[in-house]
Amino acid sequence: MPPFGFGIVGPGFIAGVIADAIAQSANARLTAVSSRRIENAQKFTADRPGVAAVEGIDGILARADVDAVYIATPTAAKEAIALAAIAAGKHVLVDKPFVDRASVLRMTQAAAAKGLVFMDATHFVHHPRNATVQAAIAEKIGSPRSLHTTFYFPFSDRSNIRFDPAQEPMTALGDMAWYSMRAVVEYLRPEGRITQAVIAPERDPQTNAIVRTSGLIAFEGGQVSTFDVGYTAGTILMDLQLLGTTGALGMDDFVLDWESCSAFRDSGDKAGYTYRTGMGTRKDVTFIPTPPSAAQETAMIEDFVALAVSGDASQRAAYAESTLKTQEYLDALWSAAGS
Numbered sequence: 001m002p003p004f005g006f007g008i009v010g011p012g013f014i015a016g017v018i019a020d021a022i023a024q025s026a027n028a029r030l031t032a033v034s035s036r037r038i039e040n041a042q043k044f045t046a047d048r049p050g051v052a053a054v055e056g057i058d059g060i061l062a063r064a065d066v067d068a069v070y071i072a073t074p075t076a077a078k079e080a081i082a083l084a085a086i087a088a089g090k091h092v093l094v095d096k097p098f099v100d101r102a103s104v105l106r107m108t109q110a111a112a113a114k115g116l117v118f119m120d121a122t123h124f125v126h127h128p129r130n131a132t133v134q135a136a137i138a139e140k141i142g143s144p145r146s147l148h149t150t151f152y153f154p155f156s157d158r159s160n161i162r163f164d165p166a167q168e169p170m171t172a173l174g175d176m177a178w179y180s181m182r183a184v185v186e187y188l189r190p191e192g193r194i195t196q197a198v199i200a201p202e203r204d205p206q207t208n209a210i211v212r213t214s215g216l217i218a219f220e221g222g223q224v225s226t227f228d229v230g231y232t233a234g235t236i237l238m239d240l241q242l243l244g245t246t247g248a249l250g251m252d253d254f255v256l257d258w259e260s261c262s263a264f265r266d267s268g269d270k271a272g273y274t275y276r277t278g279m280g281t282r283k284d285v286t287f288i289p290t291p292p293s294a295a296q297e298t299a300m301i302e303d304f305v306a307l308a309v310s311g312d313a314s315q316r317a318a319y320a321e322s323t324l325k326t327q328e329y330l331d332a333l334w335s336a337a338g339s
Contacts (some may be wrong), residue, residue, distance in 0.1 A: 004305045005031040007060040007090075009081055010072035011044035014095060017262055018070050018121070019048065021297040027305045034060035057081055061088040062162040068093060068308060070121070074167035075174065079103045082118070086110045091308045093222075093300075097174035101327045107319040112203055117308045117316055120323045122182050124255055126300040129290035130186060131243075133249060133273055137187065137287075140275050141238065141244025147188040147225040149180040150239040155231040163209040164233075170334050171209035176229035179255045181329040184217070184225045185322050187242050187249075192220025197332035202232070215333055247277035260292040 006022050008015050011033050022030045032052040035041040041053035060069065061084060068091035071081050075097060082092045083106070092111065098120075111118035115260045124130060137144055153176070161167045162175055184190065199215035212230030221326050240254040251273050253261075256271035272289040292299065307315055 003027070003029040004308065005029060005063075005067045006093075006301075007032040007034060007054075007063065007066035007069045007136045008044075008072065009034045009057060009060060009069055009085075010074075011035050011040050012072055013192070015044070015070070015072040017297055018072065018093075018301070019044075019051075020262065021295065021301050023048075024298045025301040026293065027309075028301050031033060032060050032063055036063055043078055044187070048165075057084060061090060066090060068304070071095060071239055074161050074164075075099060075169065078233040079107060081130070082107045083110055086114055086116055089114065090310075091304070093117075093119050093121050093304055095121045096326075097170060097178045097330060098323075098327050098329050101324060103325050108324065112313075112316070112320070115311065115313075117304065117319075118323075119304055119307070119319050120326075121300065122179070122326075123180065123261075123296045123300050124179070124257070125186060125322070126303050127257055127271065127290070127296040128299075129251075129257065129271055129273060132288075132290045133187065136249070136275075137242070137244065140247055140277075141242065141249055142246035144188050144242055144244045145223055146224075146243045147184060147200040148239075148241045148243075149183050149225070149227045149229075149254065150237045150313060151176050151179050151227075151229045152235065154234050154236065158204070163204060163207045163211075165207070165209055168209075170330065171211070172230050173199070173210050173213055173329060173334060173337065176231075177213065177215070177227060177333065178326065178330060180225070180227035180229060181217075181333075182322070182326045183240060183254060184260040184329060185325045187224050187240075188225055190219035190221055190223040190225075194218070194329070194332050195220055197329075197336045199333050199336050201337050202230070210337070213337075215336070217329055217333060219302050243308075247275060250274040250276075251320040257292065257296060260295040262295055262297065265295075 034054040038055035069085040196218040201213040257271040259271035
C-alpha cells in the first residue's frame with residue numbers, strides 16, 4: 001500500500017508544524033501544498049524535497065497523490081474549503097476553531113455521507129496522557145465536578161490574523177478558549193444542557209479583537225468550568241485542575257506537553273499529571289508520568305491516517321461529536337460576549 005498522501009492548504013506557521021509531524025509519522029507523507037499565491041507555496045516547499053507547490057484549492061484537490069487535506073486557513077474560509085475537499089473525495093483535518101456549531105455540523109455530515117474522516121486538529125487529545133487521565137478519573141477523584149484551565153501565550157502582533165475579527169471572528173476566545181472547552185469535553189464530561197455561560201473579555205483598542213478573557217460555563221448536571229485565556233500575561237501558562245469528589249488531578253502543560261511538543265523539545269521535563277487527595281502537603285502530591293512515543297502532533301497524524309484507512313464509522317462519529325460539543329460550548333461563550 002503506498003504511503004497516505006497529505007496536502008496542506010494554507011502554508012502558515014502552524015502548517016509548518018504539521019508538515020514536520022507528517023514527515024515524522026510512520027504512515028503518511030506530504031505530497032503537495034496549496035496557497036492562493038503560488039510564491040507562498042513555493043517558499044514553503046523550498047526545503048521539502050518532493051513536495052509540490054500548487055496555486056489555489058482546485059489544483060490540490062485534483063491530485064491523485066492527495067488522500068487527505070489539512071486546512072490551516074483563516075477560520076472564515078475553512079468550511080468552504082473543507083466541503084470542496086470532501087466533495088472531491090478527500091479526508092479532512094481542519095485546524096480549530098470554527099465559525100459556529102452549524103458550520104461544523106455541515107462539514108461532519110458531509111464527510112460522514114461520503115465515508116470520509118473529518119477531524120479537528122486539536123493535538124493534546126492524541127497524547128497518551130489524554131486516555132490515561134480519562135481512565136484514572138473515576139478511580140482517583142470520583143465524580144468530576146469542576147475544571148479550571150489557564151492558557152496564555154505572549155503575543156502582541158496586530159498584523160496577525162488573530163487580531164482580525166473579519167478572518168478570526170472570535171479572536172482570542174476561539175483561538176485559546178477552544179482548548180479550555182475541549183478539556184471540558186475530554187475530562188469534565190458534563191451532563192445536560194448549558195445553564196450559564198459568562199465571559200469578561202478585554203479587547204484590543206485598535207482592532208477590537210478579544211486579547212484576554214476569563215469566563216465560566218455551567219451545566220444542568222452541576223458541573224462547572226472556569227477558565228482564563230489570552231495573550232497578555234507576558235508568559236506561557238497551560239494549567240489545568242480537575243476537581244472531583246475524592247481528589248484532584250492537575251497539569252501545567254495541558255495544551256503543549258513539555259516533553260515532546262515541538263515548541264519545547266529537549267526541555268528535560270516529563271509529560272504527566274499530578275494527583276492529590278486528603279490533607280496532603282506539597283510533598284504528598286503524586287506525579288504520574290505519561291511518556292509519549294512521539295510528539296502529540298505526530299500522534300495526531302498517525303491516528304488520523306489509521307482512522308481513514310480502517311473506516312471505523314463509530315470512532316469517526318466520536319471525533320466529530322467531540323468537535324461539535326467543543327464548538328457548542330464556545331458558541332455559548334461567544335453569545336455571552338455580545339459578539
